Amino acid sequence: MSRRSTSGAVVAILLTALLTPGANAQADEPVADPIPTPTASGLGLEIEEVATLPQSTAVPPPTDVRLKQWNRINYFGEVPDRSGRTYVPDLNGRMYLLDHGTQHVYLDVGAAVGADFHTYRGLGSGFGFVAFDPKFARNGRFYTVHTEAGNALTTKKPDLPSAPDAQVHGVITEWTATDPKANTFAGTRREMLRIGFGTFIHGLQEIGFNPNSKWWDDDYGLLYIAAGDGGVGLRTTVPQDLGVPQGKILRIDPRGKNGVNGHYGIPAKNPFVGKPGALGEIYAYGLRDPYRFSWDAGGRHRMFLGHIGEKVVESVYEVKPGANFGWSEREGRFNYVKNDPSCRIFPLPADDAKFGYSYPVAGFDHDRLPTSRPCSDSGNALIGGFVYRGHKIPELRGKYIYGEGVKGYVLYANEREMKSDSMAATHSLMLYDKSGQRVTLQQLVGKERVDLRFGQDSRGELYILAKANGKIWKVVGARKFADCRTGHDFVWGATKARDWQPVTPAKWQFPGREVVLAEAGVARPGPRRPFEYAVLSKGPSFGSVRIDAEVRLDTPVEVSNRDVIIVFGYKSDTEFYYAHLSSDNKIYPHNGIFAVNNADRVRLDDQWDEARSVGALPAVKDAAWHRVSVKHCAGTGEIAVYVDGSSAPLMTAVNKTFSSGRVGFGSFDNIGRIRNLRVLGEGE
Known part of the structure; x- marks a missing residue:
């Protein structure tokens, strides 16, 4: 154990x-x-x-x-x-x-x-x-x-x-x-x-x-x-x-x-x-x-x-x-x-x-x-x-x-x-x-x-x-855990280009019901952090928040270390949280909850066992759509990530670095997509 x-x-x-x-x-x-x-x-x-x-x-x-x-x-x-x-x-x-x-x-x-x-x-x-x-x-x-x-x-x-x-x-x-x-x-x-x-x-x-x-x-x-x-x-x-x-x-x-x-x-x-x-x-x-x-x-x-x-x-x-x-x-x-x-x-x-x-x-x-x-x-x-x-x-x-x-x-x-x-x-x-x-x-x-x-x-x-x-x-x-009230401000139907602010707009597509990261990102100067993501500009910045969506990895399953991320608490390109959803759980950067705070990302989740180099069970192992929920309670700092409708969280963390911010979607160096995004929270 x-x-x-x-x-x-x-x-x-x-x-x-x-x-x-x-x-x-x-x-x-x-x-x-x-x-x-x-x-x-x-x-x-x-x-x-x-x-x-x-x-x-x-x-x-x-x-x-x-x-x-x-x-x-x-x-x-x-x-x-x-x-x-x-x-x-x-x-x-x-x-x-x-x-x-x-x-x-x-x-x-x-x-x-x-x-x-x-x-x-x-x-x-x-x-x-x-x-x-x-x-x-x-x-x-x-x-x-x-x-x-x-x-x-x-x-x-x-x-x-x-x-x-x-x-x-x-x-x-x-x-x-x-x-x-x-x-x-x-x-x-x-x-x-x-x-x-x-x-x-x-x-x-x-x-x-x-x-x-x-x-x-x-x-x-x-x-x-x-x-x-x-x-x-x-x-x-x-x-x-x-x-x-x-x-x-x-x-x-x-x-x-x-x-x-x-x-x-x-x-x-x-x-x-x-x-x-x-x-x-x-x-x-x-x-x-x-x-x-x-x-x-x-x-x-x-x-x-x-x-x-x-x-x-x-x-x-x-x-x-x-x-x-x-x-x-x-x-x-x-x-x-x-x-x-x-x-x-x-x-x-x-x-x-x-x-x-x-x-x-x-x-x-x-x-x-x-x-x-x-x-x-x-x-x-x-x-x-x-x-x-x-x-x-x-x-x-x-x-x-x-x-x-x-x-x-x-x-x-x-x-x-x-x-x-x-x-x-x-x-x-x-x-x-x-x-x-x-x-x-x-x-x-x-x-x-x-x-x-x-x-x-x-x-x-x-x-x-x-x-x-x-x-x-x-x-x-x-x-x-993470059982706070998230408020009543609600954002959904964000599928148009005007609803998002990507790091590299040319890498993104907005075909209608989905938001697609169609081209893999590349490393950028500054702290180690996800290479490519888009921030939701529709709606307000949120304090306590619940994010529900379906995500899919388009990178072939034969490729190792596939991932997509859900961003939350976003303040700037070097200040935000993200949940990393990966097919791999054996190394520090994968399949966990992280914070970027003007420095290289830091892992926060309870599940990471550093001595054994293993974390929570892999979140996404195939090319199918998966339901993902992220809950962030600003007052307590509790963060929970749920996958595929489970009543038990896949990942948990407690951190108070960011009490509010915007949400987003992306990856390090893979391609994927998101649909049916719904954000419920305390708007600011």
Whole structure:
């Protein structure tokens, strides 16, 4: 996934082709770009800070810089007792209650565990998660996950098969509060389940109860457990082995007794109960690092899992009983080859169907730089979130909100498009602060590493957390990018020579319904800028404006680097904006939004990824007519370019260099034409 993660959508046919991973690749050839870069949605989330949790550190101080954040807050949820209290676990040991703005240390798990509590090595080590019993208000029970090392490795024995040389133990504990209404825990605890892991990574992650189940359902009160592969799956068959718990989703009954240690039960309807050699606790398998899961409160009440990938693909899965997600034979929808020195992935084999793997319903790839070491950490981690079913933000309803956690990108896929036979397209979401200023999480936390996480309250409203500065933001609204009112001055029917002022009139033709650039322009003295264009002289100069037209490139498709441009904010021959619509998106001058301000043109659009030298999807690749819309909001500086009727912008930018000006059409050194031009805006 690129650093600037908003690329535009072009045509549905193109996206459909791109969303068929490896469709044209040979089975023995690696897949270079498995999943399209998330496209710009043109939608932004309005976020408002609601809390800052205390600073904390691992003990002893970690050497891994990734663990050196303000704190390691990991989740945000609401206590299921109708009190309105919310809770936040910190991997460094403490659980906080937020009681209508007041913070309490409810429980110090690290202190309760003692010297064996392990938190200083491994990104998921420490107090990882908490899940409240659905009847907590009456029974006071809740469950936690933490890691242990030290003496625990020799004095305590895992309950389920584990690596003989385990580096850490993952422990699930049941706590019973004497007074469920209290803001500080007092009560009893009992260890329920202990699992050993071969390395310090990919241990026990989220635990939780299905919030959609009712007391009469078979699923009611059963605890789901996301168990990683312990970091050994890339070189072993552990995730595929039904005889071990690592790399699995487990489901247990906290109040049952027929588990191996008598401290929990195995639900009779678990899919592998009674299968020889298989653990009855397993609900689904074939996983590397199953980090976050949630249930959709609407639709078909599906369970979705955010899964952190190995070297190439990050995936969202739909979790069904008995599902095999393929790791480490598969990574996402691709063939994973163990010990491949370049850590690549390959197309699925022709006989893949016989294995019955369950493949992702959404996700993204790493978009590694050509200069990156093949098997180095790519700095990507998919953080699962929630399908929004709240009532305050209708624009989000039915969208599965998730993210890339390291850099803090917020994404979504439409739940209805998340199907077992194809991946839903992923779209990027912008962020706005309380004042309406567009921001990024990296800006808000002041660091490149954000460590983004998500939370949800009982009403289905969303929250965003960052370990980098320990803050929690509530998503309080949504706004459409470049959604300003453009005024009522209207220009159309500009097809006569008197309506235009070309740079070189002899190069232009006005046959009636079209305006034609019939001869390619040539470079002119002065700043680097489009060679040939015509400025619309009919009508006024515009402030905020919307430009709608159809454009066509007449340069043969065999020619590379074909382009036309839409000019706006025009002040003079060396002062204007332009949207560059090109068949190429691989070099700086092509397929983007630019400003010429008495100097060489400067690229403005969010989509340009300088490190990878790639921008938004090519806007015009053929000789057909294409609808183009350009929206410029003078007050905010927001600029959006749309192609072929898409509701999502192909390109976006924010710049306030020019607050008004005229519009125009042209090219650098190609020929083309424009028709059905309509300009609506605030005339000056």
